[in-house]
Amino acid sequence: MALLEVENLEIAVAGQSEWLPVVEDCSFSVDNNQTLGIVGESGCGKSLTAMAIMGLLEQSQVNITNGKIWLDGENLLDMSAGDRRRIMGDTMSMIFQEPMTSLNPVYRIGDQIVEALRQHRKMTSAEYRTRALQLLEMVNIPDFQQRINSYPHQLSGGQRQRVMIAMALSCDPKLLIADEPTTALDVTVQNEVLELMLDLQRRTGTAIILISHDMGVIAQTCDEVAVMYRGRIIESSTTAGLFANVLHPYTRGLLNSIPAIDSETEWLDAIPGRVPMLEEKLSGCAFHPRCSYSQPKCADTLPAALSIGESHLVRCHFAGELEL
Amino acid sequence: MSEPLLDVQGLKVYFSNPATRLFSAHDAIKAVDGVSFQIAPGEVLSLVGESGCGKTTVGRVLTRLEKATAGRVSFSGHDMLDMSQHEFRPLRRHIQMIFQDPFASLNPRLTIEQTLQEPLMIHKLAHNRAEARRLVVDMLEKVGMGADVLGRFPHEFSGGQRQRIGIARAMIVKPQLIIADEPVSALDVSIQAQVLNLLKRLQAESGVAMLFISHDLAVVRHISNRIAVMHEGRIVELAQKTRLFEQPEHDYTQRLLKAIPRIPTSLGA
Numbered sequence: 401m402a403l404l405e406v407e408n409l410e411i412a413v414a415g416q417s418e419w420l421p422v423v424e425d426c427s428f429s430v431d432n433n434q435t436l437g438i439v440g441e442s443g444c445g446k447s448l449t450a451m452a453i454m455g456l457l458e459q460s461q462v463n464i465t466n467g468k469i470w471l472d473g474e475n476l477l478d479m480s481a482g483d484r485r486r487i488m489g490d491t492m493s494m495i496f497q498e499p500m501t502s503l504n505p506v507y508r509i510g511d512q513i514v515e516a517l518r519q520h521r522k523m524t525s526a527e528y529r530t531r532a533l534q535l536l537e538m539v540n541i542p543d544f545q546q547r548i549n550s551y552p553h554q555l556s557g558g559q560r561q562r563v564m565i566a567m568a569l570s571c572d573p574k575l576l577i578a579d580e581p582t583t584a585l586d587v588t589v590q591n592e593v594l595e596l597m598l599d600l601q602r603r604t605g606t607a608i609i610l611i612s613h614d615m616g617v618i619a620q621t622c623d624e625v626a627v628m629y630r631g632r633i634i635e636s637s638t639t640a641g642l643f644a645n646v647l648h649p650y651t652r653g654l655l656n657s658i659p660a661i662d663s664e665t666e667w668l669d670a671i672p673g674r675v676p677m678l679e680e681k682l683s684g685c686a687f688h689p690r691c692s693y694s695q696p697k698c699a700d701t702l703p704a705a706l707s708i709g710e711s712h713l714v715r716c717h718f719a720g721e722l723e724l
Numbered sequence: 725m726s727e728p729l730l731d732v733q734g735l736k737v738y739f740s741n742p743a744t745r746l747f748s749a750h751d752a753i754k755a756v757d758g759v760s761f762q763i764a765p766g767e768v769l770s771l772v773g774e775s776g777c778g779k780t781t782v783g784r785v786l787t788r789l790e791k792a793t794a795g796r797v798s799f800s801g802h803d804m805l806d807m808s809q810h811e812f813r814p815l816r817r818h819i820q821m822i823f824q825d826p827f828a829s830l831n832p833r834l835t836i837e838q839t840l841q842e843p844l845m846i847h848k849l850a851h852n853r854a855e856a857r858r859l860v861v862d863m864l865e866k867v868g869m870g871a872d873v874l875g876r877f878p879h880e881f882s883g884g885q886r887q888r889i890g891i892a893r894a895m896i897v898k899p900q901l902i903i904a905d906e907p908v909s910a911l912d913v914s915i916q917a918q919v920l921n922l923l924k925r926l927q928a929e930s931g932v933a934m935l936f937i938s939h940d941l942a943v944v945r946h947i948s949n950r951i952a953v954m955h956e957g958r959i960v961e962l963a964q965k966t967r968l969f970e971q972p973e974h975d976y977t978q979r980l981l982k983a984i985p986r987i988p989t990s991l992g993a
Contacts, residue, residue, distance in 0.1 A: 441912040557775075586774035586939065587983040594985075613913065616985030643988040657917035659946035661984055664966065667924070668946065670917035674882055 401473060402429035403607050404453070404492075404575055409467035411448050411457070411631075413678070419463065420678045423449055423631045426467070430624075432574070433601065435608040437622030437639070439615060441654075443675050444628040446611045450577045453609075454494050455484045471575065490520040492575035493568040497583050499560035503552040509563050510536075510548035516567045535566040539596060558589035565596065572604060579611045594621050615658060619643060624711075627651045630675060630686040633705075637712040647714040650687045652724040685716070693722050728762035729900060729933050730786070735759045735795035737781050755781045757957035759795075763933050765900065770936040770944040770965075773954035774980075779937045782954075783903045786935065787821050788812060800900065817847040820894035824906035826886035830878040836889060837874040840864070843897045863896045867922060884915035888922065895926055902927075905937045920946060941984055945969055953977045 409426040412419035423445040430436045438446045451457050452464055455476065469476040471492065476484065496502045504512060513532040517523070523531070529548075536544035539562040552560055561581060568576060578597065582590035598621065601608055612618055618625055619639060626636040627648065635648040646652045653671035673690040676682060685691070688698035695717070703715045716722075736759075738752035756778040763769045771779040784790035786797065788804070797804045799815060807815075823829035830839060840860040841850075850856035861871045867888040878886055887907065894902055907923065908916045924947055927934055938944050944951055945965050952962040953976065961974040972978045 441914060587941075588774065588979060591983050591985075614985070615913075615987050619987045620985040640988075654913060655987065657913045658987070659917075659920070659942040661942040661945065661981075661986065662969070664945065668917040668921055670921055671914040672918075674884060674915060675912070 401470065402431040403472060404431075404609075405429040405468075405470040406449070406453065407468040407470070409449065409452060409469065410465045411445070411452055411462060412465045413448075413462050414460070415679060419465070421465070421631060422462075422678065423452070426628075426631070426633055428626050428633065428636065430575070430607045430609055432605045432607050434624065435598070435601065435610055435622045437618035437625045438609065438611045438628060439613065439618050439625060439654075440628035441613060441675055443630075443678075445631040446628050447579055449628075450494065450579050450609065450611055453575075454492065454577060455488060456494075486520070489516055489568075489573075490571040491573055492577065493571070493573045495561070495564050495568050495576070495578040495581045497580035499557055499564050499584065500552065502564055503560060505552055508549050508551060509555070513563070513567050513570060517570045520571045531570070532566075535570055536563070538569070538600070539563070539566045540592075541566075556589075557585055558593060561585060561589075561593050562596065565593070565600075569600060569604075569606075573606060575607045575609070577609045577611070580613070581610070582617065583612070583614070590617070597621075615655060627654070630682075632686065632715065633713070634687065634716070635712075635714045641709070641712050645709075645712070646724050647708060647712065647719045647722075648687075648716050649691045649693050649722065649724060653690075693718060727764075729765045729767075729800055730763040730935070731796075731798045732762070732782075732786075733760050733796045735782065735785065735797065736793045737778070737785060737790060738793045754957050756785070756792075759954070759957070759959050761952055761959065761962060763901065763935060765933055766931045767950070768927060768934045768936055768948045770938060770948040770951045771954055771959075772938055772941060772944045772951055772980075774939060777954040778957040779954050780905055783821070783905050783935060783937050786901075786903055787819055817843075817849075817897045818900040820897065820899040820902050822887075822890050822894050822902060822904040822907045825910055826883045826890055827910075829890055830886055830893075832878050835875050835877055836864075839878075839889065840893055840896055843893060847897050849897060859896065863892045866895070866926060867892045882915075884911055884919060887911060887919050891919075891923065891926065895930065895932070898930070899932055902932050902934045903937070904934060906939070907936075908943060909938065909940060916943075923947065941969075941980065953980065 406426060406428050409423055410421065411423035412421050426449060440446050453469055464477060510532050513535060514528045517528055517531060533544060533548060536548055541547050541559060541562055582593050585593060597608060610621055622639050625639050625642050626633045629650050635651050656669035657671060659668060671690050684699045684701055685703050688694045697717055703717045705713050705715050706719050707713055708720055735756055737756040738754050741751055741753050759782060771782060773779050781790055785792050792805050802815060837860055840863060841856045844850040844856050844859060850859055869888060908919050911919060936947055948965050951965050951968045952959045955976045961977045972981055
């Protein structure tokens, strides 16, 4: 069994009068030393899936309606709230997109790192400080001995994200979930932060789930990729396998939408329409209204997940038959 | 190059540094520090760079939202920076802006018709309501929207549709120059592609010149004729786009190009 196994996860959010499904039949796994990328456009359910694993969903608004989340052989959804709190930030931790809003502006960063540590490890004050310094050094904060006393606003965006990573790694998590960790950063800084995460993985063997809308970031960083559209994983494979053989029209459309950096074209091959709103009920394949290969069957029947080759899964009636 | 539409020479914008102590010499933050470029009629020039490089400040000076510290900007022969607000008003029609955030740049209390009618009325491009409505409907059609949206409010639209409305608002007065500051960076990739295609088509059809400000090099390569790379308030390299990407000369440009994560090419787009 892999370190993390998500099985048929279903999440619903409270709508006007009923619960609306936002994530459906979502299954994937990540093991030690592995990086899984989850890619998709806004509203496809990628962040909610991450929050569900972490146990951060606001129960009155969002509900896990079905499924199992196995971490190290234990189903997280069967655990008591207290047990989950003990795991959160210890065995698994999370990095968020906005490094400015995820840090407390009125505390020094050293104190914030120690605060996270204090939840899970018993040490003397001096030991806490030593560990905090060690973490700041590990994430390459320049002048970390002085910086430990800085407030978040005194750091650059990239440095703040490094501090977030330091906090997330303070208890040597087995699983690290990074939700758009570099989206708010400049490209040159983005590379440093991604490289830092991978470097830590090489040293500690942490499993990483990287959530991103950026195919380039995913291609460069991940071993495996899952593409989500409207709450479902519509295609998943090893990164090399996916880019060598794209099987779902949505994945192809997403790739075609990105302007090429190394060549020039007159027009982009854009996917028509937009991601449907949650309230819009759709039968069959959720992508069919925007798909140029759509057949009557696509509007009627939900395509099952077909397994093609080794570890390549795709939800499309015509997988493998289309010239994408 | 033919007579430039916009000629920017030695533009400097300094801000006073709030962190400077009371009695020490004031050191200014040099947001823009001697920037010069020209845009020909109908040309698309991009300003590209990382956050804090000064690209947005340049755009804000050109729309007179920010005051220049030094330098000269001439727009179709008029020296823009020395003008009074009153003298500048007739030029304003010809320099329009498209903003980054489609959620913040439309007045939530105006219907789409009112939003698009307002510039027509201010610049006296329509003489009566019927004429204004006809122009508004024509423009909406050009951005891929129907007359059914006239009475609706911005909150009823998605980000991509709002950006189309923002583009319509800038284009409806038939300007000579559009300053587009990160117009697609808030949009999802599939919507971004649609809006980029739209911008490119409208630009080609109308022959409007454009200053396209962005941090995204792939987007910039797609839309521009020429590209200026900014770093720490200066333009470090300015070239035709193909040349810039294939033979970047400046260190910083090379570093920037190398930093972009590539999608494996085996998938051949």
